[in-house]
Amino acid sequence: MVLINRAISATRPFRWQGWRKPLIAGIAVISLAACQRDQEQAPPTPEVGFTTVTPRALRLADEFNGRVEAVDAVELRPRVSGYLQSVSYREGEAVQKGAVLFVIDQRPYRIALDQANAQWQRAQAASQLAQVQLDRVRKLMQSRATSQEELDNVEGSAAQAKASLHAAAAAVDDAKLNLAFTEVRAPIAGRAGRAELTTGNLARADQTLLTTVVSQDPVYIYFDCDEQSYLRYLAQRTDATGRAINSADAVHIALANETGFPHQGTVDFLNNRLDPATGTIRARVRIANADHTFTPGLFARVQLVSGHDANALLIDDKAVLTDQDRRYVYVVGKADRAERRDLKLGRDIDGQRIVESGLSSGDRVIVEGVQRIYYPGAPIKPKALADAPKLAKSQGAHAQ
Numbered sequence: 001m002v003l004i005n006r007a008i009s010a011t012r013p014f015r016w017q018g019w020r021k022p023l024i025a026g027i028a029v030i031s032l033a034a035c036q037r038d039q040e041q042a043p044p045t046p047e048v049g050f051t052t053v054t055p056r057a058l059r060l061a062d063e064f065n066g067r068v069e070a071v072d073a074v075e076l077r078p079r080v081s082g083y084l085q086s087v088s089y090r091e092g093e094a095v096q097k098g099a100v101l102f103v104i105d106q107r108p109y110r111i112a113l114d115q116a117n118a119q120w121q122r123a124q125a126a127s128q129l130a131q132v133q134l135d136r137v138r139k140l141m142q143s144r145a146t147s148q149e150e151l152d153n154v155e156g157s158a159a160q161a162k163a164s165l166h167a168a169a170a171a172v173d174d175a176k177l178n179l180a181f182t183e184v185r186a187p188i189a190g191r192a193g194r195a196e197l198t199t200g201n202l203a204r205a206d207q208t209l210l211t212t213v214v215s216q217d218p219v220y221i222y223f224d225c226d227e228q229s230y231l232r233y234l235a236q237r238t239d240a241t242g243r244a245i246n247s248a249d250a251v252h253i254a255l256a257n258e259t260g261f262p263h264q265g266t267v268d269f270l271n272n273r274l275d276p277a278t279g280t281i282r283a284r285v286r287i288a289n290a291d292h293t294f295t296p297g298l299f300a301r302v303q304l305v306s307g308h309d310a311n312a313l314l315i316d317d318k319a320v321l322t323d324q325d326r327r328y329v330y331v332v333g334k335a336d337r338a339e340r341r342d343l344k345l346g347r348d349i350d351g352q353r354i355v356e357s358g359l360s361s362g363d364r365v366i367v368e369g370v371q372r373i374y375y376p377g378a379p380i381k382p383k384a385l386a387d388a389p390k391l392a393k394s395q396g397a398h399a400q
Helices: 002-010 020-040 107-142 148-181 227-236
Strands: 047-052 055-070 073-076 082-087 100-104 183-185 190-192 211-214 219-226 249-255 263-270 280-287 299-305 310-316 321-323 326-332 338-349 352-357 364-368 381-384 397-399
Touching: 047 326, 055 227, 107 148, 148 183, 219 227, 219 299, 227 280, 249 280, 310 364, 364 381
Parallel strands: 047 381
Antiparallel strands: 047 364, 055 219, 055 299, 055 310, 055 397, 073 211, 082 100, 100 183, 190 211, 219 280, 249 263, 249 299, 263 280, 310 352, 321 326, 326 338, 326 364, 338 352
16 A cells, blocks of 8 residues: 555656545555455355264064955856846845855756656665565575576666666755755855846856855955065074074054054965066965955055064265265264265165165264255364154154
């Protein structure tokens, strides 16, 4: 500033006397603005909040989508042909095993039974006559009053009459069976469906579908388990010595309109091969259904909880940042500077992520104020936050 004053004084002082003071004031204002810009370019150290990573004992759970199916399902078809005489049940209601559902016109089959009985009586009389003749010829043979040829003929006739009697008895049994088949009964206890045929229509043996009957208690839930979950499931079914554990594994189940997993069943079947096209294996859950809540065909969610505790590192999902295909977080480093850590993350559990690699127990992960960190190594003012809330059991993990 002094040099400027001297330069102005030495250069034509009679012409610059009027401009001297305004020029000095303008230069001072410019210098002050430059100083203020320099101060604005150095922002204050941002405050951030962090949580300390500690291992937690969890029972991890996998969730799958499945369908409810009946343990027993029958398509009811007649065993004899005839015109339908009556429908003896109310559609959609529960029926007991052996209950009559349909009746086919019985008159032709009663006539056939009467004919079979008449044939049996005729055969019985012929058999009795043949036996009497055989006894008579045998007595004559003892007194040498007849020939051996006559005895052989009578014995053959008696045997034929006896065989005819057995055939007639079988025909009677067949006629009785056909007559019984005119009453179409429920082979299982369950719920009967819609009557596919009404009174007066012709029902053909082994062809016409009359209705369906499905059992109600218990029921099955089939679902497809992915390869990774299947391998974890196999690992949990072995003890410390590697021997298989044969106990049934409890699973939790929910219907489409339910929150959480209020029902419990057991896995009772795993298929013998993995489908290479989909990378899944078919599994089945058996569940009691005394109140008939589970109707075959309904959608159901299945939660399979691991049998062993697993120590896992969990971080708040809000702390995770993305750099193209990489996931990372900032941690509080030495001298209160932000350090970047690239992570390999696992599943999402109630807003928290399982860290498979990239962090260690005791690391201080920055959760709040991450957006104010512009580059790794930036100075920060860390502040400890409260611990994360306990995990909800219905969100894929059981916290211990």
